[in-house]
Amino acid sequence: MAQAPDLTARKRPSRTGLFLPYILLLAVVLIWSAGWFWIRGKAGSEMDAWIAREASAGRNWTCADRTITGYPFRIELRCASLAFSRADSRFTLGSLTAVVQVYQPRQGILQASGPFHVEQDGLVADATWTSLEASFHGTSDGFTRASLAVDGPKVSVKNAAPQPIDVAAKHLEFHARPTPARFATEGAVDTSLRLTQANVPSLDPLLGNTAPVDMALDATVNQAAVIRTGQVARELEAWRRAGGSLDIALLSLAKGDRRLQAQGKITLDDEHRPAGQIDIRAAGVEALVGQVMGQRFGAEKGALIGGLVGKLLGGGSRRQDAEAAATPAAAGDPSLKAMPPLRLTDGRLMLGPFPIPNVQVPPLY
Numbered sequence: 001m002a003q004a005p006d007l008t009a010r011k012r013p014s015r016t017g018l019f020l021p022y023i024l025l026l027a028v029v030l031i032w033s034a035g036w037f038w039i040r041g042k043a044g045s046e047m048d049a050w051i052a053r054e055a056s057a058g059r060n061w062t063c064a065d066r067t068i069t070g071y072p073f074r075i076e077l078r079c080a081s082l083a084f085s086r087a088d089s090r091f092t093l094g095s096l097t098a099v100v101q102v103y104q105p106r107q108g109i110l111q112a113s114g115p116f117h118v119e120q121d122g123l124v125a126d127a128t129w130t131s132l133e134a135s136f137h138g139t140s141d142g143f144t145r146a147s148l149a150v151d152g153p154k155v156s157v158k159n160a161a162p163q164p165i166d167v168a169a170k171h172l173e174f175h176a177r178p179t180p181a182r183f184a185t186e187g188a189v190d191t192s193l194r195l196t197q198a199n200v201p202s203l204d205p206l207l208g209n210t211a212p213v214d215m216a217l218d219a220t221v222n223q224a225a226v227i228r229t230g231q232v233a234r235e236l237e238a239w240r241r242a243g244g245s246l247d248i249a250l251l252s253l254a255k256g257d258r259r260l261q262a263q264g265k266i267t268l269d270d271e272h273r274p275a276g277q278i279d280i281r282a283a284g285v286e287a288l289v290g291q292v293m294g295q296r297f298g299a300e301k302g303a304l305i306g307g308l309v310g311k312l313l314g315g316g317s318r319r320q321d322a323e324a325a326a327t328p329a330a331a332g333d334p335s336l337k338a339m340p341p342l343r344l345t346d347g348r349l350m351l352g353p354f355p356i357p358n359v360q361v362p363p364l365y
Contacts, residue, residue, distance in 0.1 A: 131150070283337065
């Protein structure tokens, strides 16, 4: 009697398991691609809505030849040029690229090429650079850090009083972050600015040498959170009324053999002029003080005042030296000696009890 064939033994094993990983990978790619194109479309529509809201508030933005690319992990916004205008100002900028990672949408990098042209209240400024990059780390209700780095910046300002301004530098860096434990209650923001090997021709005759300037500024802007993107005069007035101030923790300037460090506080008075006091430590500026004061009191008295400052810088009292050494501005440079404070009051600039001649501090708005 013949036996029935064993069909189970001859059945081929399934190959589905071999292709399953590729099938899943293809599904992930398709889902991710669909998600990226949705995000790109959402970014474009959100930008259009933002531009419309800005236009309704009187702020007009134009991103020429806008493209959004960056597949698969980034969103890259490119503008062939960027323009902005409102009632009191306008500017134009060369090509701009803004990049965010899809999985980190609140962190962005921006790169821009010049030139930059701006017009504000009669002033006209132009800037160029070899490279410019900015970064921003945001949160749901603010930011944690913002930075700007510029190589080879050159800036010229026309119609500035008393003469046009031209500045060229090797490098500029600016950083800002909310002040720990003070941003929520006082809207305070810490800032740090560094300018390396800056050439300012208009300062050379005044300071008596052509050496480049190195500058460092660490300061806190109190009530910075009230400042928005409205007209400058309106925003500055809102900041003044909120009790805004600039607390200078350290201002350091070096130009050849002339060096200065300062700290102080600046506010705006009722006439919208800068007001406050800056405590100064310096070296090598006694001849400059004599020259400036001589314009008001005559060369002989100016030289006398410069000599008094020179004595202060060359050998102040032990008490003055001890007090000055205790200030943050003196840290790391004991050769600097205390000078009379620089005061901004009632539109005048005072060095100790002496008003600096031919200097008026005008309202900012």
